[in-house]
Amino acid sequence: MKKLSLLLTIALVISLCTMPAALAENYVPINMNEKQMAAANLFLSNFTEIGMEKCNSSYDDKNMVDFAHDHMWFNDYEAYEYGDYANGNNCRVSDARIRDIIAAYFYDPTEVDLSRTRFDYVDGYYYHCETGGWSNCGFAHVVSICPIGENKYFVSFYIFGGGERWENDVMDDTLAEIVTKYHQPNGFGSALIYAEDLEDRATYRMISYSQV
Incomplete structure (x- = not known):
């Protein structure tokens, strides 16, 4: 690619x-x-x-979803919740703002599939294991x-x-x-x-x- x-x-x-x-x-x-x-x-x-390598607004659901997630992490980390979740995860965020962020940053995106992501996505939440290693x-x-x-x-x-x-x-x-x-x-x-x-x-x- x-x-x-x-x-x-x-x-x-x-x-x-x-x-x-x-x-x-x-x-x-x-x-x-x-x-x-x-x-x-x-x-x-x-x-x-956020270290994004590539993206195209006409078809790249995964990278657009991951962009929105990571954009929130860098700019509104208080939106995230902490706890003991499945699969060793300890951090999650709702998908409620994902579409709005994508619409604010990408040109005429298609109807995005919110489940296309590198994170665990369950019941409207994105989960990951936070280790403090983001930079x-x-x-x-x-x-x-x-x-x-x-x-x-x-x-x-x-x-x-x-x-x-x-x-x-x-x-x-x-x-x-x-x-x-x-x-x-x-x-x-x-x-x-x-x-x-x-x-x-x-x-x-x-x-x-x-x-x-």
Whole structure:
């Protein structure tokens, strides 16, 4: 699947590079302002911080469900309950918010099967054995963002700060400032996103995502 995602990305880049010059002008990278950069960085960092490797909103139920679960863990861990559960599990969370989170982050997702997950899923709850070993996998910093029409954009990005503590104000930093603080990137990625307003993170939705 990683190879397929890479081939699709290469095909997209080649198609953009071989367009007639007049048409290609519509697809050149945008010179993003500070608000656009911060919004794009923040949106993508929701995916990089949990270590997501790939996802596609048109068919990838499992990764969308797992994203919603892990997003809650990183951003609203008080939603989780602790106890002695079956199969050695000691932590659980209700599926009540899973669909809402998927709808807030993914572009036009299909009717998602909530049972498609890496966790034990029983009677509306996701169970796992919590050992305290979770750590963030880094934040995103956009390298380029190219419009491809219909409010859709092809984005490439670096990932910095894996395993380190960082706050959301890093989304406003320049690449030079980030390199000074975090040195070399710990990952790279590309994504196809939808955004009605690049300055408004709430309008962003993920279509396809791949980390290498």
